[in-house]
Amino acid sequence: MARRHRAAPAPATRFDRRLAEILTHATEVFCKKGYEGASMRDLSRASGMSLAGLYYYFESxxxxxxxxxxxxxxxxxxxxxxxxxxxxxxxxxxxxxxxxxxxxxxxxxxxxxxxxxxxxxxxxxxxxxxxxxxxxxxxxxxxxxxxxxxxxxxxxxxxxxxxxxxxxxxxxxxxxxxxxxxxxxxxxxxxxxxxxxxxxxxxxxxx
Amino acid sequence: MARRHRAAPAPATRFDRRLAEILTHATEVFCKKGYEGASMRDLSRASGMSLAGLYYYFESxxxxxxxxxxxxxxxxxxxxxxxxxxxxxxxxxxxxxxxxxxxxxxxxxxxxxxxxxxxxxxxxxxxxxxxxxxxxxxxxxxxxxxxxxxxxxxxxxxxxxxxxxxxxxxxxxxxxxxxxxxxxxxxxxxxxxxxxxxxxxxxxxxx
DNA sequence: ACTGTGTTCGAACGAACGTTCGAATTATCC
DNA sequence: GGATAATTCGAACGTTCGTTCGAACACAGT
Missing domain, CATH: 1.10.357.10 (Tetracycline Repressor, domain 2)
Known part of the structure; x- marks a missing residue:
């Protein structure tokens, strides 16, 4: 349930690091299929995380x-x-x-x-x-x-x-x-x- | 069932004219919402033709x-x-x-x-x-x-x-x-x- | 009026969509 | 090792997607 509001610039919590990984994979998918063309299931597959799991890191x-x-x-x-x-x-x-x-x-x-x-x-x-x-x-x-x-x-x-x-x-x-x-x-x-x-x-x- | 294969350049049958109208409206919708973001129902609404009716003019x-x-x-x-x-x-x-x-x-x-x-x-x-x-x-x-x-x-x-x-x-x-x-x-x-x-x-x- | 062809539509199809929820799993600290 | 919190997931929600089908309509020519 906790969502970081990152004030510290450098340390990068586990949450932030995992989110960054997801962002990287999602960027590739958006690049290849477009934002509308990419489904949450595509993002799930690309980042190796379950569909529901993604929503722990961002709400939409x-x-x-x-x-x-x-x-x-x-x-x-x-x-x-x-x-x-x-x-x-x-x-x-x-x-x-x-x-x-x-x-x-x-x-x-x-x-x-x-x-x-x-x-x-x-x-x-x-x-x-x-x-x-x-x-x-x-x-x-x-x-x-x-x-x-x-x-x-x-x-x-x-x-x-x-x-x-x-x-x-x-x-x-x-x-x-x-x-x-x-x-x-x-x-x-x-x-x-x-x-x-x-x-x-x-x-x-x-x- | 008939689909024109337009050899004549000028006359433009009724079919061709109606298709051109649909294309014009569809272009506006694709422009505004993007190709993936535009639904066939959006195109139907914009061109004033039923969803099924569109498929008489193009197959996809x-x-x-x-x-x-x-x-x-x-x-x-x-x-x-x-x-x-x-x-x-x-x-x-x-x-x-x-x-x-x-x-x-x-x-x-x-x-x-x-x-x-x-x-x-x-x-x-x-x-x-x-x-x-x-x-x-x-x-x-x-x-x-x-x-x-x-x-x-x-x-x-x-x-x-x-x-x-x-x-x-x-x-x-x-x-x-x-x-x-x-x-x-x-x-x-x-x-x-x-x-x-x-x-x-x-x-x-x-x- | 009848027939045939071109045109339109309501209703429905299965698939895929974004998102949610509660339970299960894993990590953390005493 | 047991309690607490952080993280992950399977299953399902209701909605919307592109497309199809058969019936209905319009309008010729006879």
């Missing part, structure tokens, strides 16, 4: 997806902030932004596909909490681009640029094949080149 | 999705080919490619979301037939970029560029709001600027 299938998305997104934002610390050149910052995103993407493809592809699957409270993290992540990127614009006197449309960048990066889950495609560093370099030259070339002259 | 829910995806994708490719005819400048051709994609996207957002978001929902025969059209569309874009590369002596990675471009364009279904965002022409111009400058700036010098 929706909350399980929520836990996956929130953890994934929080981790990305957290790592990004740490990497941006102390860096001041806006171009360098954007390259870090892209590299951070792609590194996590290729290291945790199932997590990122579930985050990208099942973005509309949550409802009400669950949806808004993930949306808040997404908004923060979006605003960070807007901030970096605005800084680049004012530093270099550029005049591209920020919103379109940011969302195009997200599209470039998030679409990866539909095509990346680790056996034929480059690693995160090279991919990030190539995408950064295309994107940064795209917004920086042409400079002040527009329309 | 999966085939319904297939018909939607195939028609949407075929239309895009067909329009693209018509628009590219007679154009020889590769940059212009790529701008036409992007404009064609975005115009259709914003004019038929539900169709394009179902095409983009439910790309993995079909199985076996259905999946491979749509995949064939996708491959053709992809190869056209590769051809345009290769032509641009050889014409201008550029050295960007084609595959990454094409897939980044698709990401930029297809991601739109996650954010475009007709009340705040520009129309297709302006959007296409902005994305074309970012993308084309991205692959053209820097020129021959890479690495």
């Amino acid at each position: 299938k929706e909350r399980l997806l929520f836990l996956i998305q929130k953890h994934t997104f929080s981790t990305i934002v957290e790592r990004l902030k740490a990497r941006l610390e102390g860096v001041s050149d806006p171009e360098h910052k954007i390259r870090i932004f892209i590299l951070n995103h792609l590194e996590y993407f290729l290291a945790n493809p199932a997590n990122m596909k579930v985050l990208s592809h099942e973005a509309e699957a949550l409802k009400n409270g669950f949806a808004s909490e993930v949306a808040a993290i997404k908004r923060e992540y979006y605003r960070i990127c807007v901030g970096l681009l605005d800084q680049l614009k004012s530093d270099r006197g550029l005049h591209f449309p920020t919103r379109i640029a940011v969302l195009s960048l997200f599209g470039m990066m998030n679409w990866i889950y539909t095509w990346h094949n680790p056996r034929v495609d480059a690693d995160a560093e090279q991919l990030a370099r190539e995408m950064s080149d295309i994107f940064l030259r795209g917004v920086m070339a042409g400079g002040r002259a527009r329309r | 829910k999966e085939r319904l999705l297939f018909l939607i995806q195939k028609h949407t994708f075929s239309t895009i490719v067909e329009r693209l080919k018509a628009r590219l005819e007679g154009v020889s400048d590769p940059e212009h051709k790529i701008r036409i490619f992007i404009l064609n994609h975005l115009e259709y996207f914003l004019a038929n957002p539900a169709n394009m979301k179902v095409l983009s978001h439910e790309a993995e929902a079909l199985k076996n025969g259905f999946a491979s037939e749509v995949a064939a059209i996708k491959r053709e569309y992809y190869r056209i874009c590769v051809g345009l970029l290769d032509q641009l590369k050889s014409d201008r002596g550029l050295h960007f990675p084609t595959r990454i560029a094409v897939l980044s471009l698709f990401g930029m364009m297809n991601w739109i279904y996650t954010w475009h709001n007709p009340r705040v965002d520009a129309d297709a022409e302006q959007l296409a111009r902005e994305m074309s600027d970012i993308f084309l400058r991205g692959v053209m700036a820097g020129g021959r010098a890479r690495r």
